[in-house]
Amino acid sequence: MAKKPENLSFEESLSELERIVSDLEQGDVSLDDALKQFERGINLVRNSQNKLAAAQQKVSILTQEHDQQTLTPYLAEGE
Numbered sequence: 001m002a003k004k005p006e007n008l009s010f011e012e013s014l015s016e017l018e019r020i021v022s023d024l025e026q027g028d029v030s031l032d033d034a035l036k037q038f039e040r041g042i043n044l045v046r047n048s049q050n051k052l053a054a055a056q057q058k059v060s061i062l063t064q065e066h067d068q069q070t071l072t073p074y075l076a077e078g079e
Contacts, residue, residue, distance in 0.1 A: 002016075002040070005040075005043045005044045005046070005047040005048075006047050008044070008047070010048055010051050010052070013044045013047060013048045013051075014048065016040075016044055017041055017044050017045065017048075020037045020038075020040065020041045020044075021041070023037060024037060024038070054076060057074065058074050061074055
C-alpha cells in the first residue's frame with residue numbers, strides 16, 4: 001500500500017509525481033486506474049505545495065532583519 005502523501009518527503013512526492021505523469025503520458029492505463037493515479041497526483045501536489053509554503057514561511061522568519069521585527073515562533077502545520 002502506498003504511503004499517505006503527508007507521510008512522504010517532498011523529494012519522494014516529486015519522484016512519485018514524475019512516475020504518475022510518465023504512466024499517464026504513455027496511455028497504457030485503464031480509465032479507472034488513470035483516475036486513481038490522477039487523484040493521487042492531485043493529493044501529492046497539494047501536500048507538496050503545503051510543505052513548500054511552510055518552508056518559505058520558515059525561511060522568511062529566519063531571514064528577517066532583527067532590528068525591523070522580532071522573530072515569531074515557527075508553527076508547523078498541525079501544531
